[in-house]
Amino acid sequence: MSINIKETVEKMGEDALIASRHLSDLSSDQKNKILLSMATQLLKDCDVIIEANDLDVAAAKENGLSSAMVDRLDLNQSRIEAMANGIKQVASLSDPVGEIMDDWQRPNGMNIKQIRVPIGVIGIIFESRPNVTSDAAVLCLKTGNATILRGGKESINSNLAIAKSLQMGGERAGLPQNSIQLIPFTERECVQHLAEMDQFLDLIIPRGGAGLIEAVVSMARMPVIKHYDGICHTYIDSDCDIKMARDIVVDAKTQKPSVCNALETLLVAESIAMDFLPLIGKDLIAKGVEIRADKQSSTLLGIDSVPASNEDWVTEYLDLILSIKVVSDIHEAIDHINEYGSHHSDCIVTESVDNAELFMKRIDSATVFWNVSTRFSDGEEFGFGAEIGISTDKLHARGPMALRELTSYKYLIKGSGQTKSKMA
Amino acid sequence: MSINIKETVEKMGEDALIASRHLSDLSSDQKNKILLSMATQLLKDCDVIIEANDLDVAAAKENGLSSAMVDRLDLNQSRIEAMANGIKQVASLSDPVGEIMDDWQRPNGMNIKQIRVPIGVIGIIFESRPNVTSDAAVLCLKTGNATILRGGKESINSNLAIAKSLQMGGERAGLPQNSIQLIPFTERECVQHLAEMDQFLDLIIPRGGAGLIEAVVSMARMPVIKHYDGICHTYIDSDCDIKMARDIVVDAKTQKPSVCNALETLLVAESIAMDFLPLIGKDLIAKGVEIRADKQSSTLLGIDSVPASNEDWVTEYLDLILSIKVVSDIHEAIDHINEYGSHHSDCIVTESVDNAELFMKRIDSATVFWNVSTRFSDGEEFGFGAEIGISTDKLHARGPMALRELTSYKYLIKGSGQTKSKMA
Secondary structure, three states, X not given: OHHHHHHHHHHHHHHHHHHHHHHOOOOHHHHHHHHHXXXXXXXXXXXXXXXXXXXXXXXXXXXXXXXXXXXXXXXXXHHHHHHHHHHHXXXXXXXXXXXXXXXXXXXXXXXXXXXXXXXXXXXXXXOOOOHHHHHHHHHHHHOOOEEEEEOOHHHHHHHHHHHHHHHHHHHHOOOOOOOEEEOOXXXXXXXXXXXXXXXXXXXXXXXXXXXXXXXXXXXXOOOEOOOOOOOXXXXXXXXXXXXXXXXXXXXXXXXXXXXXXXEEEEEXXXXXXXXXXXHHHHHHHHOOOEEEEOHHHHHHHOOOOEEOOHHHHHOOOOOOEEEEEEEOOHHHHHHHHHHHOOOOEEEEEOOOHHHHHHHHHHOOOOEEEEEEOHHHOOHHHHOOOOOOEEEOXXXXXXXXXXXXXXXXXXXXXXXXXXXXXXXX | OHHHHHHHHHHHHHHHHHHHHHHOOOOHHHHHHHHHHHHHHHHHOHHHXXXXXXXXXXXXXXOOOOHHHHHXXXXXXXHHHHHHHHHHHHHHOOOOOOOEEEXXXXXXXXXXXXXXXXXXXXXXXXXXXXXXHHHHXXXXXXXXXXXXXXXXXXXXXXXXXXXHHHHHHHHHOOOOOOOEEEOOOOOOHHHHHHHHOXXXXXXXXXXXXXXXXXXXXXXXXXXXXXXXXXXXXXXXXXXXXXXXXXXXHHHHHHOOOOOOOOEEEEEEEHHHHHHHHHHHHHHHHHOOOEEEEXXXXXXXXXXXXXXXXXXXXXXXXXOOEEEEEXXXXXXXXXXXXXXXXXXXXXXXXXXXXXHHHHHHHHOOOOEEEEEEOHHXXXXXXXXXXXXXXXXXXXXXXXXXXXXXXXXXXXXXXXXXXXXXXXXX
């Protein structure tokens, strides 16, 4: 049985590679037609998908999954419609493939063009919501990449039904066979087989908890783009608009605390702490936020708070909890963020241009904000139309990762018989 | 002892991370001054470096290394001058750091800028020539990156002397401590320690044979940019200028056969094979090239040749050996190259615009040439001024890898109090 899984996964890799060669030949128009046909098919298959999903939901309840987990799993007509609308939205975006990134002439007459091309075959490993099957596959397809998907075992039936529907709908409009494949096994070893298959896979993207990402990083032979935690900071500078600072902090912490761009640690300049902390303390308490405060801020807040430990500075709560620390100045703030943060998204609130520029230069994070809530660290908010995730890596893709980041490039050189011998 | 090495390498990583934060603060002017000071110091230290090099050369001879290997190792006044000139050349190049890659406004008034920043800390593992110590370190420095270098054990004394000289010369002009570090141990375990140190290293670049690259790929937790083989092809299309085709093939095979962009396999369209092969056969024989021919080309060549085996299609000879195959048409040529090639550099010689475009679209290689020798697949020839190598990867850097490819980016977002709550 074990060998069988490995063989099947490898065969999927081989098939995906063949599909990717055909995919790179498709025009933007052809790909958009395929996408629209996939959206239509998904709506047609609504009942079949919901039937498959019922099996997953029943199993989840039987296995005692939390109601939040069951809710994430659950598909209904309107969620499937949302998936289909997502596909139409991707069809409407402009295609980066074929874009000329650079174009120049060399003294010897050669013309060099750098053009965007698909990456090839992308493995996507995800855990929770079955809609990732559709979201990830269509972004890859739009950019001419073949995908091998590996979802969580809780949603295996839903994922298989969605992938089948997408592939079928796509094929009717010319999608190459095996462009979108979902691994039908739930065994953990599948992740290892995928991660070792660098003869077929050009990239692997793990979307999920730290455990999954860590497992993929330690096994993968091909490039991995990681989507790790967001331990996001907001630093309130001495020279700031206090009303704006309060709005930004409350928004970044409470508007949606369960996401990676939510605020986790608030740093406040000593010189403004006495004015700012009592006000923000009240704002946060009113929103039900639990506060973990260092000694100095605890006194100034004037409300009940838990003492912050060192562990708090490196914790992504994803919940209505906020750690607060008073810092002597902007330099201490910058050092704290670069040391304890996760290089995801960090913000300074200030009216000082000098301090804003210093902060933006020195903070080593994917996105650095000046007077904007960190909740805007998001592909949609950037205007990318869709995103596959937010990369915490520095190579290839950093921050919100959208269509452009799902491409590679090649150089095309045109000449008239140039040789090195002639030049020498 | 073993623990000592691990601790020392980790301490180097920690120090490099600190250095990298200071490096990212330097202006282009400061970095250029540092580079020029390094070049001056290198010339001053000529005798010291040659003395250290003598130890390596003596050991190499004692250990019975081939004379080619000893020659690669050997440093003299003029080779050190060449290194110093290389540094001056890098100083004269424009600095990609700080470049605004993109700049746009969102409907909510946010301004988003994507700017180039240093990657951080780069590990470089190399095998042969001691000049790589200087070449790699200065390219990384120019782009604001700290480096940890690990050279081959044959050149350890030379490498240490060069690294010390660069660091010392640099520090005089303001280079942060530990910006350029060379691992002083020759034990193999060092590579593993480096490859596992993803808390400090953002990227690792192995430069050397397949064995070294393979070892790094299987151990590394951080991104690796691989510089694998170049199994380069030239395809002679039916509709081509035969004189140009002969020049290009002879150049690509014989002008410098030991490099990765040299030609290894010649594919010839059946319809032109009878005219072309007898001529190129004579050209190649005159240059001392050994030919491995498939059955059809063997007959047409009209000269002595070795029968080609399947192994020949996947071999990088790096020598005066060429495999030759007759293909029925351009489609067979494309399939052969995508199947057996190494996706490095491939060329079509044709007068047909349609065939050239088809070939350039379909060939999945870093650089695709039309009527130009593959020997031009090179950072210098591209006009990049210098290169750290030629990447055979598709992520982050593909093909000639120069200054731009040694950078990452971040997003800087400026606003006036934007929050998600206000927008909702």
